[in-house]
Amino acid sequence: MAPEHLRRPPQAPPVFTATAQSIIEDAKRLVATSRKVQDDVVANVTPESASFASVLKPLAQDENVMALESHILGFYQAVSTEQQLRDASSKAEELMDEFFIEAAMREDVFKLVDAVLQKNESIDPESRRLLEKEHKDYIRNGLGLPAGPKRDRFKEIKKRLSQISIEFQKNLNEENEGIWFTREELDGVPEDVLSGLKKGEGENDGKLWLTFKYPDLFPTMKYAKNPETRKKVMIQNENKCNQNVPLFRESIILRDEAARLLGYPNHAAFRIEDKMAKTPDTVNTFLGDLRSRLTAGGQKEIKELLEFKKTDFEARGESFDGRYYLWDHRFYDRLMLEKNFSLDQQLIAEYFPLQTTIAGMLKIFEELFGLVFVEITGEDRQQVAPTGKGSDIVWHEDVQIFGVWNDEGEGSGFVGYLYLDLFPRPGKYGHAANFNLQPGFIDANGNRHYPATALVCNFTKPTPKKPSLLKHEEVVTLFHELGHGIHDLVAQTTYSRFHGTNTVRDFVEAPSQMLENWCWTPSQLKSLSKHYSTLSPEYLSGWQEQAEGKAPPAEQIPDEVIANLIRTKHVNDALFNLRQLHFGIFDMTVHQPADHEAIQKLPISATYNKLRHEITQMDGPEALNMGEEWGHGEATFGHLIGGYDAGYYGYLSSQVYSTDMFYTVFKADPMNPTEGRRYRHQVLEKGGSQDEMTTLTEFLGRPPKTDAFYKDLGLA
Numbered sequence: 001m002a003p004e005h006l007r008r009p010p011q012a013p014p015v016f017t018a019t020a021q022s023i024i025e026d027a028k029r030l031v032a033t034s035r036k037v038q039d040d041v042v043a044n045v046t047p048e049s050a051s052f053a054s055v056l057k058p059l060a061q062d063e064n065v066m067a068l069e070s071h072i073l074g075f076y077q078a079v080s081t082e083q084q085l086r087d088a089s090s091k092a093e094e095l096m097d098e099f100f101i102e103a104a105m106r107e108d109v110f111k112l113v114d115a116v117l118q119k120n121e122s123i124d125p126e127s128r129r130l131l132e133k134e135h136k137d138y139i140r141n142g143l144g145l146p147a148g149p150k151r152d153r154f155k156e157i158k159k160r161l162s163q164i165s166i167e168f169q170k171n172l173n174e175e176n177e178g179i180w181f182t183r184e185e186l187d188g189v190p191e192d193v194l195s196g197l198k199k200g201e202g203e204n205d206g207k208l209w210l211t212f213k214y215p216d217l218f219p220t221m222k223y224a225k226n227p228e229t230r231k232k233v234m235i236q237n238e239n240k241c242n243q244n245v246p247l248f249r250e251s252i253i254l255r256d257e258a259a260r261l262l263g264y265p266n267h268a269a270f271r272i273e274d275k276m277a278k279t280p281d282t283v284n285t286f287l288g289d290l291r292s293r294l295t296a297g298g299q300k301e302i303k304e305l306l307e308f309k310k311t312d313f314e315a316r317g318e319s320f321d322g323r324y325y326l327w328d329h330r331f332y333d334r335l336m337l338e339k340n341f342s343l344d345q346q347l348i349a350e351y352f353p354l355q356t357t358i359a360g361m362l363k364i365f366e367e368l369f370g371l372v373f374v375e376i377t378g379e380d381r382q383q384v385a386p387t388g389k390g391s392d393i394v395w396h397e398d399v400q401i402f403g404v405w406n407d408e409g410e411g412s413g414f415v416g417y418l419y420l421d422l423f424p425r426p427g428k429y430g431h432a433a434n435f436n437l438q439p440g441f442i443d444a445n446g447n448r449h450y451p452a453t454a455l456v457c458n459f460t461k462p463t464p465k466k467p468s469l470l471k472h473e474e475v476v477t478l479f480h481e482l483g484h485g486i487h488d489l490v491a492q493t494t495y496s497r498f499h500g501t502n503t504v505r506d507f508v509e510a511p512s513q514m515l516e517n518w519c520w521t522p523s524q525l526k527s528l529s530k531h532y533s534t535l536s537p538e539y540l541s542g543w544q545e546q547a548e549g550k551a552p553p554a555e556q557i558p559d560e561v562i563a564n565l566i567r568t569k570h571v572n573d574a575l576f577n578l579r580q581l582h583f584g585i586f587d588m589t590v591h592q593p594a595d596h597e598a599i600q601k602l603p604i605s606a607t608y609n610k611l612r613h614e615i616t617q618m619d620g621p622e623a624l625n626m627g628e629e630w631g632h633g634e635a636t637f638g639h640l641i642g643g644y645d646a647g648y649y650g651y652l653s654s655q656v657y658s659t660d661m662f663y664t665v666f667k668a669d670p671m672n673p674t675e676g677r678r679y680r681h682q683v684l685e686k687g688g689s690q691d692e693m694t695t696l697t698e699f700l701g702r703p704p705k706t707d708a709f710y711k712d713l714g715l716a
């Protein structure tokens with residue numbers, strides 16, 4: 001058990017005791033309070049008397065305090081098991097968004113902010129950045145437009161876009177489609193997946209209900225031997241949320257209209273001007289260059305995969321049509337890795353039970369960044385809960401909570417709270433992501449408010465005989481998301497606006513992407529591993545039951561298994577990156593039409609499918625005469641509605657920064673504590689409080705370069 005002083009954080013964690021009614025009331029109260037702060041500033045300050053302290057400071061403090069509640073009010077829609085609570089949470093977010101739109105268009109406040117900017121007071125750099133961003137935001141929110149019909153229309157569009165975004169995500173969260181399959185149709189899918197599927201009754205007697213949640217979807221696409229099954233799953237998955245199709249279209253058209261109202265040539269130009277890339281041209285050039293470098297590699301990979309498919313079909317006595325389909329890829333990619341590289345993902349997963357892997361990852365962060373993680377359980381939950389009730393400090397019984405501290409070398413102070421919500425359940429957000437629950441900032445009395453951050457994931461649930469086991473790619477995902485969580489925890493900004501992952505979108509992935517490299521480093525993999533059979537007698541007997549008399553496994557993952565795994569890092573990598581490019585290029589295509597008419601006429605689903613075929617070079621259902629509208633992938637593409645619009649490219653371009661940082665600073669010794677702490681303080685701690693290019697350049701000792709990125713991809 002942790003020492004006493006690490007069990008009593010100086011700041012109580014938030015509570016999750018909301019009701020549907022309280023969520024709405026709280027949102028209304030927050031809005032009213034915030035509106036009053038703005039009204040008071042306007043009432044008490046004139047352009048002549050306006051200063052940073054009299055205008056920006058109260059607004060920023062209100063923003064800080066509001067975020068302590070507003071993020072959580074919106075969070076329930078992603079994690080609550082109660083429909084009513086989720087609905088209220090969506091509604092609350094809508095109310096708050098409407099208010100933000102209204103506030104962002106207040107001309108009376110803008111005049112004061114403008115007056116402060118003109119005065120050019122001497123203020124600290126983070127405050128100056130806040131002032132400049134705030135000023136620019138008003139212009140970007142339509143206050144550069146003359147009052148009247150144009151500005152009103154702009155505001156109307158903003159409101160509608162906010163509603164769409166909430167509805168779109170809600171539809172995705174609540175999507176509960178699936179397909180009834182016979183066991184025969186699912187032949188090849190691992191037994192522990194099948195045993196978790198709902199069993200049919202009546203007309204579906206003997207069948208299993210396969211959902212589109214990750215723990216069902218991916219193993220099926222990888223292991224189901226029957227191509228018809230995979231095809232059916234893939235096509236249905238691209239049609240699982242078609243109520244989002246019109247919402248997506250409406251969004252794209254409205255964004256284009258709004259950007260043109262403001263005088264931008266298109267939405268991409270509007271979105272990218274304040275990012276690291278600055279212009280769509282930079283992005284188009286980067287994506288185009290990457291595409292041309294990857295295309296030949298992709299062709300070569302498909303050729304080899306086709307050989308595999310041919311052999312497989314011949315062995316099964318089926319006729320081979322010479323095509324490589326979208327639903328073939330995960331299956332033959334997996335088969336190739338197993339056959340050519342003796343890579344057994346299931347075997348590797350046995351060495352990565354979820355709980356010991358998490359403990360190992362936290363230990364890496366402890367050593368690298370000088371942190372201490374203390375899980376808060378049992379009695380301690382009651383002790384730290386402001387209500388005295390331990391269950392109030394989590395939103396579901398599955399959730400783990402940690403108090404995070406600095407180690408002695410870093411001053412022993414409190415850092416914040418980390419939550420892990422790891423398993424799927426109905427109505428829960430379906431991917432893996434990090435959510436900020438409370439930002440950090442300096443409060444009105446000059447004290448630091450500590451952040452709270454949550455990982456929401458969907459790993460396979462444990463059973464009595466087997467813990468939740470992570471595939472290597474899930475190990476990578478977990479480390480990636482934890483990376484966002486750490487960024488969110490160790491940031492030390494004055495204003496919540498710049499806290500943690502509140503950086504520009506084309507930088508925000510870089511820290512997490514850099515950390516993924518640890519999951520490809522033999523020493524780190526070894527230390528993270530622990531075979532599940534060594535964890536308990538129950539697990540051991542569970543393992544023995546299916547081990548068919550094999551000798552007991554080593555406790556840690558054997559070196560040759562690691563070596564094999566690492567040899568596969570770049571196998572079929574061109575195809576993987578071409579898939580990312582498809583997302584990025586589709587995003588840029590729908591957000592930079594030649595003119596407004598062009599976007600109104602654009603067949604969005606067909607464009608999505610066509611680009612996918614052209615870029616990945618794999619055949620889709622269109623090759624089987626199913627037309628170009630066979631699926632509606634855009635309707636499940638939450639990123640483009642949830643804030644990554646004209647920003648998906650950032651996943652690729654930030655890899656330029658992440659590989660540069662890794663190769664330059666960490667590759668030689670990923671656990672170097674001096675470099676780890678330097679990284680923590682020079683990069684993570686800054687959040688978005690200074691220009692991200694400055695942050696990078698200071699850390700690297702020079703501006704970033706693309707060399708390591710292309711070299712790592714084998715494209716140099």
Ligand SMILES: [Zn+2]
Pocket residue numbers: 480481484509512
């Ligand atoms: Zn990420």
